[in-house]
Amino acid sequence: MIKNPTLSSEQGVRPPLVEQFTYDNVIVKNFAIASVFWGIAGMLVGLIAALELVLPEFGLWAGIGELSFGRIRPLHTNAVIFAFVGNGIFMGVYYSLQRLLKASMYSKALSNIHFWGWQSIIVMALISFPLGITTGKEYAELEWPIDIAIALVWIVFGLNMFMTMIHRRERHLYVAIWFYIATWITVTVLHVVNSLEIPFSWIKSYSIYAGVQDALVQWWYGHNAVAFFLTTPYLGLMYYFIPKAINRPVYSYRLSIIHFWALIFIYIWAGPHHLLYTSLPDWAQSLGTVFSIMLIMPSWGGMLNGLMTLRGAWDKVRNDPTLKFLVVAVTAYGMATLEGPLLSVKSFNALTHFTDWTIGHVHVGALGWNGFLTFGILYWLVPKMWKTQIFSVKLANAHFWIGTLGIIFYAVPMYWAGLTQSLMWKDFDADGFLVYKNFLETLLQIVPMYWMRALGGTLYLVGVFMMVYNLVKTAGAGSFEAYEQAEAPALEKDYEEKKGEYWHRWIERRPMQMLVASLVLILIGGIVEMVPTFMIKSNIPTIASVKPYTPLELQGRDLYVKEGCYTCHSQMIRPFRSETERYGEYSKSGEFVYDHPFQWGSKRTGPDLHRIGGKYSDSWHYQHMLDPRSMSPGSLMPAYPWMFERQIDVASTEARISAMQTLGVPYPAGFEKEANDDLYRQADAIVARLKADDIIDDETAAYIRDKEIIAMIAYLQRMGTDIKAEKTAGK
Amino acid sequence: MSAIVILIVLSLIVALGFLVAFLVAVKSGQFEDDYTPSVRMLFEEKIQNPNTYDQESHSEQRTGSETPLG
Numbered sequence: 171m172i173k174n175p176t177l178s179s180e181q182g183v184r185p186p187l188v189e190q191f192t193y194d195n196v197i198v199k200n201f202a203i204a205s206v207f208w209g210i211a212g213m214l215v216g217l218i219a220a221l222e223l224v225l226p227e228f229g230l231w232a233g234i235g236e237l238s239f240g241r242i243r244p245l246h247t248n249a250v251i252f253a254f255v256g257n258g259i260f261m262g263v264y265y266s267l268q269r270l271l272k273a274s275m276y277s278k279a280l281s282n283i284h285f286w287g288w289q290s291i292i293v294m295a296l297i298s299f300p301l302g303i304t305t306g307k308e309y310a311e312l313e314w315p316i317d318i319a320i321a322l323v324w325i326v327f328g329l330n331m332f333m334t335m336i337h338r339r340e341r342h343l344y345v346a347i348w349f350y351i352a353t354w355i356t357v358t359v360l361h362v363v364n365s366l367e368i369p370f371s372w373i374k375s376y377s378i379y380a381g382v383q384d385a386l387v388q389w390w391y392g393h394n395a396v397a398f399f400l401t402t403p404y405l406g407l408m409y410y411f412i413p414k415a416i417n418r419p420v421y422s423y424r425l426s427i428i429h430f431w432a433l434i435f436i437y438i439w440a441g442p443h444h445l446l447y448t449s450l451p452d453w454a455q456s457l458g459t460v461f462s463i464m465l466i467m468p469s470w471g472g473m474l475n476g477l478m479t480l481r482g483a484w485d486k487v488r489n490d491p492t493l494k495f496l497v498v499a500v501t502a503y504g505m506a507t508l509e510g511p512l513l514s515v516k517s518f519n520a521l522t523h524f525t526d527w528t529i530g531h532v533h534v535g536a537l538g539w540n541g542f543l544t545f546g547i548l549y550w551l552v553p554k555m556w557k558t559q560i561f562s563v564k565l566a567n568a569h570f571w572i573g574t575l576g577i578i579f580y581a582v583p584m585y586w587a588g589l590t591q592s593l594m595w596k597d598f599d600a601d602g603f604l605v606y607k608n609f610l611e612t613l614l615q616i617v618p619m620y621w622m623r624a625l626g627g628t629l630y631l632v633g634v635f636m637m638v639y640n641l642v643k644t645a646g647a648g649s650f651e652a653y654e655q656a657e658a659p660a661l662e663k664d665y666e667e668k669k670g671e672y673w674h675r676w677i678e679r680r681p682m683q684m685l686v687a688s689l690v691l692i693l694i695g696g697i698v699e700m701v702p703t704f705m706i707k708s709n710i711p712t713i714a715s716v717k718p719y720t721p722l723e724l725q726g727r728d729l730y731v732k733e734g735c736y737t738c739h740s741q742m743i744r745p746f747r748s749e750t751e752r753y754g755e756y757s758k759s760g761e762f763v764y765d766h767p768f769q770w771g772s773k774r775t776g777p778d779l780h781r782i783g784g785k786y787s788d789s790w791h792y793q794h795m796l797d798p799r800s801m802s803p804g805s806l807m808p809a810y811p812w813m814f815e816r817q818i819d820v821a822s823t824e825a826r827i828s829a830m831q832t833l834g835v836p837y838p839a840g841f842e843k844e845a846n847d848d849l850y851r852q853a854d855a856i857v858a859r860l861k862a863d864d865i866i867d868d869e870t871a872a873y874i875r876d877k878e879i880i881a882m883i884a885y886l887q888r889m890g891t892d893i894k895a896e897k898t899a900g901k
Numbered sequence: 902m903s904a905i906v907i908l909i910v911l912s913l914i915v916a917l918g919f920l921v922a923f924l925v926a927v928k929s930g931q932f933e934d935d936y937t938p939s940v941r942m943l944f945e946e947k948i949q950n951p952n953t954y955d956q957e958s959h960s961e962q963r964t965g966s967e968t969p970l971g
Contacts, residue, residue: 190948269945270942340941410942413939419936419939419940420939423935423938423939424936
């Protein structure tokens with residue numbers, strides 16, 4: 171056993187004063203309950219979303235805007251990432267940080283503000299997403315007032331954490347704490363940079379970036395949300411809870427140091443791998459690919475470090491459900507981080523991008539890595555904080571197996587579906603024609619896989635309910651230790667410097683320096699990637715024929731964002747023959763210069779829409795939006811009957827145009843005043859065409875003229891058509 | 902294309918900077934204690950009986966944490 175040198179009274183050194191303090195378990199308990207509660211909510215919404223995909227006409231949600239797939243899919247992703255995993259992070263951080271630093275949390279008030287602030291943000295998300303209040307940027311969908319609230323609560327968390335570090339009684343910062351620090355800094359930067367938006371009402375704003383730049387910033391954020399919200403904090407938890415659960419030191423502390431530095435340095439560069447073969451400049455794509463492949467080294471180093479911690483004690487895994495969960499979590503981390511670099515290879519990405527493979531990939535991470543690590547920690551933490559034994563090891567084992575089965579039933583069908591659909595998209599016959607001309611054929615082929623996925627999700631959720639029962643019973647049998655007594659000698663102020671240790675301590679033993687160093691590191695990554703794209707004009711060739719949206723089209727585009735159309739439809743035709751044959755001319759970066767925000771999407775459950783403009787008649791869209799199955803039998807798209815009843819928000823047209831002008835969209839000066847006249851002119855033209863097609867009678871025509879559907883049709887018919895005008899003009 | 906040149910140069914500068922920093926750090930013995938932190942985190946400074954607390958018995962009470970469940 172190693173004695174703390176400061177405590178030994180040998181060599182005539184006076185032992186320093188030993189201080190007594192308490193570890194706050196109440197805040198840990200609160201976050202644990204919140205994590206489980208929101209976890210169940212988020213997974214339940216996910217299950218509903220999965221069922222909506224296969225049963226679009228099922229009575230529980232059909233025709234209800236608030237429950238449509240496009241609105242609850244962001245609810246599912248945000249709930250799982252920020253509510254389930256977010257509260258899981260805080261649970262683990264508040265528990266481990268106090269013990270690693272031998273100090274109470276700096277301020278109970280800040281802890282409580284953090285807790286209740288975070289829960290209120292989740293409630294606001296729960297309300298705003300079904301109402302269609304969204305920015306339309308994946309995992310950053312919350313609108314600007316909530317963004318500000320997130321920033322404030324996050325700063326409270328940071329302040330509490332860093333002040334605790336300053337008042338610590340342990341000089342060395344254990345590796346887990348470095349991961350927490352990097353998490354805090356990077357998420358702050360990501361959130362602020364990606365949330366820069368121009369508000370024009372209390373609930374709506376436009377991203378300050380447009381098109382390609384918005385895409386780059388968004389996926390720089392999106393990727394790093396995975397990296398620094400779902401990964402680095404959980405790696406910190408891994409480095410604390412695995413050694414604790416098995417009561418042995420981590421396999422290699424040295425490796426953990428290398429793991430940390432290498433990971434945070436490389437991670438920040440990998441974002442562009444979400445935009446391979448898009449209109450993003452090629453060099454940025456290559457950069458993303460190279461760094462993504464490099465990531466496999468630190469990721470696997472960390473995974474092996476976690477697994478090898480169990481060396482010589484694998485027999486314990488057989489009996490201990492906590493360790494089972496932790497082992498599978500780390501294994502899932504390994505799987506996901508092998509898959510990530512693979513998916514970042516351009517040729518492989520060409521096959522998998524926009525398919526369900528991506529969905530399978532993220533769920534190996536979310537269900538396996540984040541979910542199982544959280545469960546493992548909970549099974550360890552609850553008996554410990556309630557000073558008792560787990561209620562039923564058998565039930566915990568059953569949870570483990572049903573959860574593992576759930577992951578398999580989720581991931582395998584998704585991989586299968588992704589490959590099947592992609593190969594069908596790309597299938598040409600001997601004469602060079604697409605074999606599956608109708609997109610719907612490729613979707614209907616994978617419907618059985620969608621059912622399997624829903625089954626997998628159900629199994630996983632059943633497991634979580636088993637855990638809740640088990641943990642409630644465990645807590646009921648024990649007595650909660652709200653404030654755990656502890657003691658440690660105070661940190662010596664006049665610490666004598668050892669030779670050659672200066673820089674080590676300068677960086678690693680002082681949280682503020684550490685903070686600055688990490689900030690510099692990630693900023694270098696971000697700036698190098700983004701500044702050239704902003705500054706160098708040649709990266710985005712302007713196209714003379716690309717014009718701003720008309721007021722009606724802009725209203726329609728905002729409805730497209732509101733309804734979450736991007737959750738199923740891309741607006742990015744990649745330069746492959748299989749795509750240009752199916753959709754038309756490939757997408758050019760210059761076409762998106764007025765798109766605040768960009769809507770390229772990341773998943774094609776429905777076909778790409780970038781060249782949808784002019785492809786069908788107004789009447790086709792009218793009927794398709796009212797009843798998709800009347801135009802495409804078997805379609806899985808929800809119907810949008812409420813768009814035929816709700817009025818276009820014409821009162822905001824002026825504000826929308828003004829906001830766009832602020833962002834540099836070249837509407838003529840004073841245009842915002844007459845924007846609604848223009849809007850009605852265009853709406854009447856659409857209504858006249860509908861009437862000419864005998865779709866609507868005079869009475870309906872008068873009624874429908876200012877309804878949302880007209881704006882939607884205007885936008886759909888505009889999409890991707892500017893470039894056609896140029897071709898005609900050029901001839 | 903000029904962007905990619907800027908990028909490579911900057912990346913190289915950053916990467917080399919870290920390589921140098923790492924080498925200097927290793928040579929000056931900064932990473933010498935890369936073991937004890939991993940063991941020390943396993944100890945928990947619990948007070949077994951706060952009322953009869955005295956410093957002599959303290960060091961004897963410093964045991965590793967409880968055996969994990971199961």
